[in-house]
Amino acid sequence: MSDAWAAIREAMATARAVRHGAESRAALDAALAGLRRRDDLPPAGPALLDLVERAAAGPMVVAQLGQTLDGRIATATGHSHYVNGPEALDHLHRLRALVDAVAVGAGTAVDDDPSLTTRRVAGPNPVRVLLDPNGRVPGDRRLFRDGAAPTLTVGPARAGAERLELPGGDSSPAAILAALAARRLDVVLVEGGAWTVSRFLEAGRIDRLHLLVAPTLLGSGRPGIVLPEAATMDGARRFEARRYALGEDTLFDLTPAA
Ligand SMILES: NC(=O)c1ccc[n+]([C@@H]2O[C@H](COP(=O)([O-])OP(=O)(O)OC[C@H]3O[C@@H](n4cnc5c(N)ncnc54)[C@H](OP(=O)(O)O)[C@@H]3O)[C@@H](O)[C@H]2O)c1
Known part of the structure; x- marks a missing residue:
């Protein structure tokens, strides 16, 4: 399993693809749900995940x-x-x-x-x-x-x-x-x-x-x-x-x- 910070960056790349219509929202939602359950997030990790979620919207x-x-x-x-x-x-x-x-x-x-x-x-x-x-x-x-x-x-x-x-x-x-x-x-x-x-x-x-x-x-x-x-x-x-x-x-x- 990649480290949580790498996974957050990947999720942001997915959010970018969702924003530009190249990826489905479901793929991002699944990635974010998995990330929110992890116990190795960086400090203020949930705030970073909120940014990723918001970035998918526009x-x-x-x-x-x-x-x-x-x-x-x-x-x-x-x-x-x-x-x-x-x-x-x-x-x-x-x-x-x-x-x-x-x-x-x-x-x-x-x-x-x-x-x-x-x-x-x-x-x-x-x-x-x-x-x-x-x-x-x-x-x-x-x-x-x-x-x-x-x-x-x-x-x-x-x-x-x-x-x-x-x-x-x-x-x-x-x-x-x-x-x-x-x-x-x-x-x-x-x-x-x-x-x-x-x-x-x-x-x-x-x-x-x-x-x-x-x-x-x-x-x-x-x-x-x-x-x-x-x-x-x-x-x-x-x-x-x-x-x-x-x-x-x-x-x-x-x-x-x-
Ligand atoms: N603690 C922190 O998180 C942090 C972060 C960054 C900086 N700082 C500190 O903040 C200080 C500098 O901040 P500051 O508020 O004096 O200046 P600043 O926000 O860095 O720069 C302001 C200048 O940028 C130009 N500018 C900004 N937005 C513009 C826009 N929409 N359109 C046109 N020009 C725009 C204008 O230049 P002109 O004046 O030439 O028109 C404006 O006067 C430094 O002391 C630095 O160390 C602290």
């Missing part, structure tokens, strides 16, 4: 943010390595391995120089999508030069990347997702930073939000999700929440309330 966007108890994703200087512990980082890399594409904003590429690979776990690297409409990310960033996976850019042409053409220059979350879906990249991880995740959330384009909360307080620093002001609690976003322990951290697996 295009899907999962977003993640690692934050402190007081909702900070980085210090005021932009230092964020690492908010979370190793188990949460492994979870992030599993998310990368399950999706077709991973998107980050320009601020993250400038501050963190991420490679967005799956180096902590087995599994393929996703296509990388850099949202950099002003071309302000320096050309020496890993995304442009490490060759670990293709890089698509929203913004001006860059060496080491391919431009994602957006009709009429519309760089709204909906337009970006449509352009990715046209390339059959329709299961997408929006990895950060906070500004980017907030804009996708505000646009109603996030199907699952994985908030990885560390038991730490910064008391200062860069905020996580920021949305237009709500005057009363009626304006708060509500979610169906499942919680999983990831080492010292807690994963809040959030589905927007209908």
Whole structure:
């Protein structure tokens, strides 16, 4: 029997085939039922299986943010390595391995120089999508030069990347997702930073939000999700929440309330 993580990746491949009409839903349901009974799932394994199930139904966007108890994703200087512990980082890399594409904003590429690979776990690297409409990310960033996976850019042409053409220059979350879906990249991880995740959330384009909360307080620093002001609690976003322990951290697996 293959290890559970390999079987989850296989199930995601089946979900992709179901989504594109090349595989029956029954085959996936049987695989998922078997997986849900296993006792060797990775931490937060049921959350990964929920993503697989959701991905069979159609295009899907999962977003993640690692934050402190007081909702900070980085210090005021932009230092964020690492908010979370190793188990949460492994979870992030599993998310990368399950999706077709991973998107980050320009601020993250400038501050963190991420490679967005799956180096902590087995599994393929996703296509990388850099949202950099002003071309302000320096050309020496890993995304442009490490060759670990293709890089698509929203913004001006860059060496080491391919431009994602957006009709009429519309760089709204909906337009970006449509352009990715046209390339059959329709299961997408929006990895950060906070500004980017907030804009996708505000646009109603996030199907699952994985908030990885560390038991730490910064008391200062860069905020996580920021949305237009709500005057009363009626304006708060509500979610169906499942919680999983990831080492010292807690994963809040959030589905927007209908
Ligand atoms: N803890 C975590 O999980 C985590 C994850 C990732 C990053 N981070 C931290 O987050 C910080 C960076 O985050 P941030 O919120 O400042 O910036 P960010 O979200 O990484 O980047 C924001 C910028 O990306 C561009 N962008 C994003 N979406 C776009 C869209 N739909 N259309 C056009 N442009 C778009 C815009 O660039 P322009 O400004 O050029 O218009 C925007 O200002 C860093 O400190 C990093 O360490 C933390």
